[in-house]
Amino acid sequence: MADQREETGRIVVGVDGSDSSKQALRWAVRYAKATDGVVEAVTAWDFPQFHGALGWMPPTRGDEAALEDQARRDLAVAVEETVGPQPPVEVRAEARYGSPAGVLIDASRGASLLVVGSRGLGGFSGLLLGSVAQACAQHASCPVVVFRDDGK
Secondary structure, eight states, X not given: OGGXXXXXXXXXXXXOSOHHHHHHHHHHHHHHHHHTOEEEEEXXXXXXXXXXXXXXXXXXXXXXXXXXXXXXXXXXXHHHHHHOSSOSSOEEEEEEESOHHHHHHHHTTTOSEEEEESSOSSSOTTOSSOHHHHHHHHHOSSOEEEEOOOOO
């Protein structure tokens, strides 16, 4: 449990490139500036459900590296588009392997706040709250702020 120590001022933000995740990131940066915090922008990557033409096939090492690299690049682009190349606070960007909800819940351990968008890029657009936001609100180890996409 030593690595689960609380890091005061660490604000975790789930970033998947959706409008609501970008809103969440903008808000987290403003909040971190007001509270002398640090923003940890986190995205999750996983293997596609049907990896091969014949169904599930074990991925090659190159596939894993390519998927992780793409997730890192997508996250870097989303962060720069949202807060610019020189944000007013430290923004750490991390791409982690796993399901989005699991990755964010794990990242919430020791954080002062978890900020997520209400709906990501997948699923059903009419839902008020997506499955990842709902799981985070129910299981995170810290307070959670959920941003609803304002449609802009």
